[in-house]
Amino acid sequence: MTTLTRTGFLIALAAFIGADPVRAAAPPTVFAAASLKNALDDIAGRYAQEGQEAGKPAPRISYAASNTLAKQIEQGAPADLFFSADLDWMEYLARKDLIRPDTRVSLLANSIVLIAPKGSATRVTLGPDLGTALGSGRLAMGNVEAVPAGKYGKAALEKLGAWAGVKDRIAQAESVRAALLLVSRGEAPLGIVYATDAAADPNVTIVAAFPPDSHPPIVYPVAITRESTNPDAAAFLAYLRGPVAKAAFERQGFTVLNRATTAGRE
Structure with missing residues (x-):
C-alpha cells in the first residue's frame, strides 16, 4: 500500500469511526x-x-x-x-x-364540518336546500370516490338529503387540504373538510357541523x-x-x- 493510499484509507476509517450516529x-x-x-x-x-x-x-x-x-x-x-x-x-x-x-x-x-371563507355571511341548513347557499359557486370537497374526506362528505350529504341538489356543483380536489385551500382563497363559497383542518386555517370559518351519525366513523x-x-x-x-x-x-x-x-x- 502506497503512502498516499494508506493516508486516504486512514482518513476514511477515521471519518467512519467518528461519524455522527444521528446523521448516519x-x-x-x-x-x-x-x-x-x-x-x-x-x-x-x-x-x-x-x-x-x-x-x-x-x-x-x-x-x-x-x-x-x-x-x-x-x-x-x-x-x-x-x-x-x-x-x-x-x-x-x-x-x-x-x-x-x-x-x-x-x-x-375526527369529524367533518362545512366551512366558508372567513367573514362570510352565508347561512346554511344541512338539508335539501344546501345548494341554494352556493349561489353561483361550487362546493369544495375531496374526490368523493377516493379521498376519505370526500367519501365521508358524500355519505353525509346523501343521509341529510342534500346530495341531489349539489352533486353537479362539486369542486373535487385531490386531497382535503386542497379543498380547504379553495375555500381559504375564496375560490369556493363552501367546502367540506375535517374539523381539524378548519381549526388550522384562520381564513375559514365553520358554518355547520355534520352529525356523527350521518357518515361512517x-x-x-x-x-x-x-x-x-x-x-x-x-x-x-x-x-x-x-x-x-x-x-x-x-x-x-x-x-x-x-x-x-x-x-x-x-
Whole structure:
C-alpha cells in the first residue's frame, strides 16, 4: 500500500469511526394523510429533539390523500409507515399483505364540518336546500370516490338529503387540504373538510357541523409496511402512541383512540 493510499484509507476509517450516529442512521419514511400535517410536523420535531442523544433521526413525512399514498405503496414506494385517514385504504393494503397486521393501530378520530371563507355571511341548513347557499359557486370537497374526506362528505350529504341538489356543483380536489385551500382563497363559497383542518386555517370559518351519525366513523389507522426494514419505524410508531404525541394530536382537535386492530375492520 502506497503512502498516499494508506493516508486516504486512514482518513476514511477515521471519518467512519467518528461519524455522527444521528446523521448516519436512515430516518423512517412516513406516508401520512394530508389532514395530519400540522400535528405530525409538531410530533416529528419533538421526536427529533428527544432522539438526538439516542441517535434516532427525525422521520421523513410525505403528505397526500390516503388513496394516493396507498396506491404508491402498492407500486413499491419505500414507505416505512402508513397513516391513513380512513379504514378503507388501510384495509386495501392489508388485503394485499402490504402492512404488518400486528403493528396496526386505530389511533385517531375526527369529524367533518362545512366551512366558508372567513367573514362570510352565508347561512346554511344541512338539508335539501344546501345548494341554494352556493349561489353561483361550487362546493369544495375531496374526490368523493377516493379521498376519505370526500367519501365521508358524500355519505353525509346523501343521509341529510342534500346530495341531489349539489352533486353537479362539486369542486373535487385531490386531497382535503386542497379543498380547504379553495375555500381559504375564496375560490369556493363552501367546502367540506375535517374539523381539524378548519381549526388550522384562520381564513375559514365553520358554518355547520355534520352529525356523527350521518357518515361512517372517521378513524385514522397507522401501521408499519410489510417491506419496511428500518428499525426506527417501530420506535416512531411507539412515539405516536405515547403521551407527547397524544397531547399534540389533541391540540389540533383530534380524538385519540389508540386501539390495536390486528385483523379485519372495526
